[in-house]
Amino acid sequence: MTYLLEALATLSANRLRTALSLAGLVVGVGAVIAIQILGHAMTGATTGIFQGFSNYTFLVYPNNQNGFSEAQAVSFAEVDQLQSIPNVRLAIPYWQLTLLSRVGHNTAQLVVGPTGAQPEFFSQPIAQGRLIAQAEVDDAARVCILSANAAQQLAPGGGSLVGTTVRAGSVECQVVGVLAKPPSGAQNYNFGSDIYLPYTTFERHFLPERNSYEVLVLIADIGQIAATEDAVKSALRQLKNGKFSYQTFDNFFLAKLAARVFDALTLIVGVIAAISLVVSGIGIMNILLVSVTERTREIGIRKAIGARRAQVMAQFFFEAAILTFTGCALGTLAGIAIGWWINTQYIVKISGVIVPVPWLSSVLLASLFAAAITLAFGTYPAYRAAGLDPIEALRYE
Amino acid sequence: MSERAIELREITKTYVNGPLRVPALHGISFVIERGEYVAIMGPSGSGKSTLMNLIGCLDSPTSGTYVLDGVEVSKLDDNALAEVRLRRMGFVFQGFNLLARTDALRNVALPLFYAGVPAKQRQALAQRALEQVGLGERGRHQPSQLSGGEQQRVAIARALINDPAVLLADEPTGNLDSKTGEEIMGLFSKLHESGRTIIVVTHDEQIARKARRVIRLRDGLVVSDTICDFFALPG
Ligand SMILES: Nc1ncnc2c1ncn2[C@@H]1O[C@H](COP(=O)(O)OP(=O)(O)OP(=O)(O)O)[C@@H](O)[C@H]1O
Ligand SMILES: [Mg+2]
Numbered sequence: 001m002t003y004l005l006e007a008l009a010t011l012s013a014n015r016l017r018t019a020l021s022l023a024g025l026v027v028g029v030g031a032v033i034a035i036q037i038l039g040h041a042m043t044g045a046t047t048g049i050f051q052g053f054s055n056y057t058f059l060v061y062p063n064n065q066n067g068f069s070e071a072q073a074v075s076f077a078e079v080d081q082l083q084s085i086p087n088v089r090l091a092i093p094y095w096q097l098t099l100l101s102r103v104g105h106n107t108a109q110l111v112v113g114p115t116g117a118q119p120e121f122f123s124q125p126i127a128q129g130r131l132i133a134q135a136e137v138d139d140a141a142r143v144c145i146l147s148a149n150a151a152q153q154l155a156p157g158g159g160s161l162v163g164t165t166v167r168a169g170s171v172e173c174q175v176v177g178v179l180a181k182p183p184s185g186a187q188n189y190n191f192g193s194d195i196y197l198p199y200t201t202f203e204r205h206f207l208p209e210r211n212s213y214e215v216l217v218l219i220a221d222i223g224q225i226a227a228t229e230d231a232v233k234s235a236l237r238q239l240k241n242g243k244f245s246y247q248t249f250d251n252f253f254l255a256k257l258a259a260r261v262f263d264a265l266t267l268i269v270g271v272i273a274a275i276s277l278v279v280s281g282i283g284i285m286n287i288l289l290v291s292v293t294e295r296t297r298e299i300g301i302r303k304a305i306g307a308r309r310a311q312v313m314a315q316f317f318f319e320a321a322i323l324t325f326t327g328c329a330l331g332t333l334a335g336i337a338i339g340w341w342i343n344t345q346y347i348v349k350i351s352g353v354i355v356p357v358p359w360l361s362s363v364l365l366a367s368l369f370a371a372a373i374t375l376a377f378g379t380y381p382a383y384r385a386a387g388l389d390p391i392e393a394l395r396y397e
Numbered sequence: 398m399s400e401r402a403i404e405l406r407e408i409t410k411t412y413v414n415g416p417l418r419v420p421a422l423h424g425i426s427f428v429i430e431r432g433e434y435v436a437i438m439g440p441s442g443s444g445k446s447t448l449m450n451l452i453g454c455l456d457s458p459t460s461g462t463y464v465l466d467g468v469e470v471s472k473l474d475d476n477a478l479a480e481v482r483l484r485r486m487g488f489v490f491q492g493f494n495l496l497a498r499t500d501a502l503r504n505v506a507l508p509l510f511y512a513g514v515p516a517k518q519r520q521a522l523a524q525r526a527l528e529q530v531g532l533g534e535r536g537r538h539q540p541s542q543l544s545g546g547e548q549q550r551v552a553i554a555r556a557l558i559n560d561p562a563v564l565l566a567d568e569p570t571g572n573l574d575s576k577t578g579e580e581i582m583g584l585f586s587k588l589h590e591s592g593r594t595i596i597v598v599t600h601d602e603q604i605a606r607k608a609r610r611v612i613r614l615r616d617g618l619v620v621s622d623t624i625c626d627f628f629a630l631p632g
Contacts, residue, residue, distance in 0.1 A: 006510060013498040294497070301494045304455055305555070306483025307511045308476050390455045390482075394494065 003311075007318035018323065020287045025327025025374065026334055028280030029366040033335025034342070035273040036362035039266030041343045053191040055222055056120035058250035059094060060215040060232055072244050073211040074236065076203070082235055087219050087228040090116050092199040093212035099169035101154065101195060103161060108153035112168045113193030114202035115145065118218060122179055123192065124148070129162035129177030132198050140200035142173035148181035150194035168195050171205045225250060277366060281373040293396065299386055300393030312386040313379070320378030327374070328367040335366075401464070402563055402594045403429040403452060408461035408471075410447050410617075421447040423617040424461070429596065431562075434589040436605035437598045439614035445598045448614065449567045452596065453488050454481045466562055483511055487556030489566035493548045495540040495555075501527060502536035505555045512559060526554040530584060546577035553584060564588065567598045582607055 011018045062072035074093065082091040096113040115121045117134040127148065136143050144166060146154070155161050161175045203210070215236075219228050229248040236246045302312055388396075410422040421444045429435055437445050450456040451463065454470055457478070463471040470481055482488070495504045506523035514522070527533050530550040540548050549569060556564055566585070570578030582604050589595050597608065605611050606625075613621040 002510070002516065005516070009503065010499075013496075297494075298496060301496060302507070302511075303479065304453075304482065304488055304490075304494070305508045305511065306479050306481075306486075306559075308479045310476075311511055391450050394490070 003314045003318050004322070007315055007322055010315070011319055011322060017287060021284050021323050021374070021378075022327045022330065024280040024283035024287065025323070025370050026331040028277040028284075029328050029331025029363075029370050030334035030338065031276045031280075032273045032366040033332055033362050034339040035266075035269050037336065037339030038342055038347070039262070039270060041339070041347045042262045042265065053251050054121055054123045055251050057216055057218050058225060058229055058248050060217060060229075060236065060246050060248050061213060063245040063247045072240075073209075073213050074215055074239075075211040078236070078239050079212075079215055081239060082215065082217065082232055085228065085231045085235060087221055087224045088217055088232070089118065089120075089220050090218040091232070092116060092216050092218075093203060093207055094214040094216035095202075095207060095212050096193055097169070097206060099195075101150070101169070102167045103154040103164055106154050106156065108150070110150050110153065110168065110194035111192075112195045112197065112202075112206070114199035114216070115193075115196040116199060116218060120218060121196075124179040124182055126177045127180040128160055129175065131177055132196075136176075137198040137200055140198060140204050142171065142201060143176045143198065144168070144173040145177045145179060145196040146175055147179050147192060147194045147196075151178045153194075166195060168197075171197075171201075173197060173201070225252065277369060281369065284370075284373050285377045295382065296388070296393050296396040299382065299388070300390050300396065303386070303388075303390035304394060309386045313383060316382030316386070317375075317379050320374050323378060324367075324371045324374040328363075328370050331370070332363050332367070335363075400431045401428055402431045402433070402466060403596075404462075404464040405452075406462040406464075408448075408451060408458045408463060410444070410451060410456070411459045421617055422451075422458075425614075425617075425619055426461075427612060427619060427622060429563075429594065431594055432589075432592050433610060434585070434595045434608045435597070436608035436611045437596065437614065438600070438602075438605055438611060439620075443614040444617040445614055446567055447617075449565055449596070449598055452563070453486050453565045454478045455488070483508060484559055485562045487553075487559070487561040487564040489549070489552050489556050489564070489569045491568040491571040493540070493545070493552045493572070495548055495551060497541070498539060500537050500539050501532060501543065501551045501554075504540070504551055505558055508555065508559045522558060523554075526558045527551070529557065530554045544577070545573050546580055549573065549577075549581055550584065553581075557588070563594045563596065565596050568600070569597065570599070570601070570604065578604070 060074075062068075064072060076093060079091050079093050082088060092114055094114060096111050098109055099112050101108055101110040101112070115132065117132050117137050119125075119131055122145075124147075126145070129145075132141075132143055132145060135141075146161060146166070151161050154166065161178060164175055165172050166175055197205075215232075217228070217232055219225060229250070233246045233248060237244065299312055303309075405428075406426050408422055408425040409420070412419040412421055425448060437448065439445050447456075451458050454465075454473075458471055461471065462469060465481065465485060468481075470478065473481065495501075496507070502520065502523045505526050506519040509519040509522060524533065524536060527536050530553050532547060532550055532554070535543065535547065535551075540551070543551065549572075553564075553566075553569075556566075564585075569585075570581050573581065578601075585595055585597065586607055595608075597604070599605055608625075610622070610624045612619055613623075
């Protein structure tokens with residue numbers, strides 16, 4: 001305790017030296033932590049970028065590199081054949097149309113698409129009203145669910161649209177529910193619809209040919225999505241006697257692509273951060289080494305007065321420990337503050353989600369490194385000097 | 398009183414720097430009684446500082462016996478020597494050797510810290526010691542804010558704080574002008590009068606005359622040891 005106070009006194013007596021060592025630590029640790037946070041946030045953000053498309057669904061569509069032919073369209077009968085594939089909960093013919101839609105006097109161009117009764121069809125929860133009931137799907141009832149965007153455009157005043165009638169193109173249907181607003185920023189990458197009709201209703205009014213170019217598949221287990229996609233693709237290929245091939249689209253596909261880019265970025269920036277930590281480590285080293293001459297004299301004085309070697313060491317250790325602890329704490333705070341600020345100011349605007357960041361490991365890593373440097377270069381010269389003859393230490397220039 | 402404060406028997410010191418051996422002391426023997434005021438003189442390189450460092454337990458002799466207050470210290474280990482320096486020796490250097498950026502009070506209190514005296518008491522004792530050397534008002538000043546003479550007085554206060562058996566000073570006025578030097582020597586005389594054992598290394602005959610006894614060295618040997626009886630004993 002007294003050594004702690006004595007160390008504090010020495011540190012505050014040598015403010016410039018203390019401040020410089022601290023600055024090195026704070027910058028190094030702070031940079032690493034900020035960059036770790038940003039890296040994690042950016043990688044995590046990619047899964048949030050593609051909103052409006054549920055993680056539980058994927059889309060199947062013809063691989064039409066060789067031109068587009070009607071024969072590639074999937075008939076309703078063929079869609080039904082897909083229902084028996086493992087992990088497929090429901091496969092529905094899929095299409096989206098942009099139609100002039102109206103509630104009262106408010107009109108808007110909105111995307112109309114099919115959906116089912118299962119909540120997993122949506123990436124957002126219901127904010128008002130309810131989901132479409134299975135009975136309404138079975139009866140091809142004229143009901144619909146609106147996206148938050150659609151609700152906003154059709155009722156700019158903000159009133160609830162549940163229970164009112166929406167006219168989508170030539171079809172009138174009753175609004176039973178409105179989806180919650182996706183996190184801000186996601187709209188730019190919205191693959192979802194604005195007006196969701198039961199797929200039976202949608203088929204009746206918008207797919208009179210009883211076939212469609214796309215199939216939307218709802219799955220049970222997200223972990224099996226890749227295998228299920230493969231199974232669906234090969235099943236369709238077989239149904240078409242191998243003449244056509246199909247490809248799939250899901251949230252993970254783009255997210256994985258983007259995540260790869262961000263992973264590379266994080267790696268590069270992380271390397272830069274590590275370099276900055278090393279550079280600041282060298283800075284700390286430099287300051288501590290430069291002060292060795294002065295400190296050697298100081299140790300000489302202390303020893304001449306009668307300080308025992310262990311007492312001198314204890315004091316230096318406490319000094320280094322205080323420096324390390326304070327520097328790492330300040331650096332961590334600064335890093336988290338900067339990372340958080342950039343995250344909320346910029347990254348969230350892109351992705352629309354705040355990703356929880358596992359920063360603890362980077363804090364530990366950076367702090368460990370900084371602590372090792374400070375302890376090594378703060379204590380080692382002291383250890384050597386404390387072993388010197390007091391007269392030799394006093395004579396040291 | 399005629400108790401022996403210091404007894405040196407055939408002390409030699411040879412510095413070894415790698416293959417180089419520099420003999421500095423060739424067999425020094427003398428006894429210093431308690432309460433004596435001794436000046437050590439001699440030309441440069443004659444081994445005065447070497448001898449002082451040995452007496453001050455800053456260094457160990459190559460051979461010979463050194464008995465301090467009845468305890469043989471020539472065979473003590475590092476930590477025991479530190480303990481002797483802490484409790485039984487006060488050392489004043491030519492270059493003051495105060496801690497930079499540390500105020501006078503803290504500098505004076507430093508030995509008490511290593512002696513394990515509680516902080517409150519340290520402060521009070523250090524203040525008293527500073528008052529003894531006439532710097533009671535300057536406790537919060539740092540060495541850089543003090544004149545050379547004042548710095549040396551702070552160093553003397555520090556040397557005295559643990560109430561040492563012997564006060565050693567190696568050219569304490571070497572870095573001071575003659576007037577300030579006289580002030581410092583006046584302080585030593587006062588300390589001597591109050592009963593301290595003092596050993597001063599000096600080049601200055603004027604200063605040496607203040608001491609009752611002068612030991613002259615040359616080439617690591619005592620060449621003369623004079624007691625000036627015409628000085629009245631204090632008290
Ligand atoms: N650390 C050392 N290593 C080697 N030789 C040394 C060392 N210290 C002193 N000497 C040598 O020992 C001899 C005595 O040195 P010392 O410093 O005791 O002389 P001094 O009488 O104090 O001289 P001055 O009056 O100049 O201070 C000198 O020849 C010196 O070169
Ligand atoms: Mg000398």
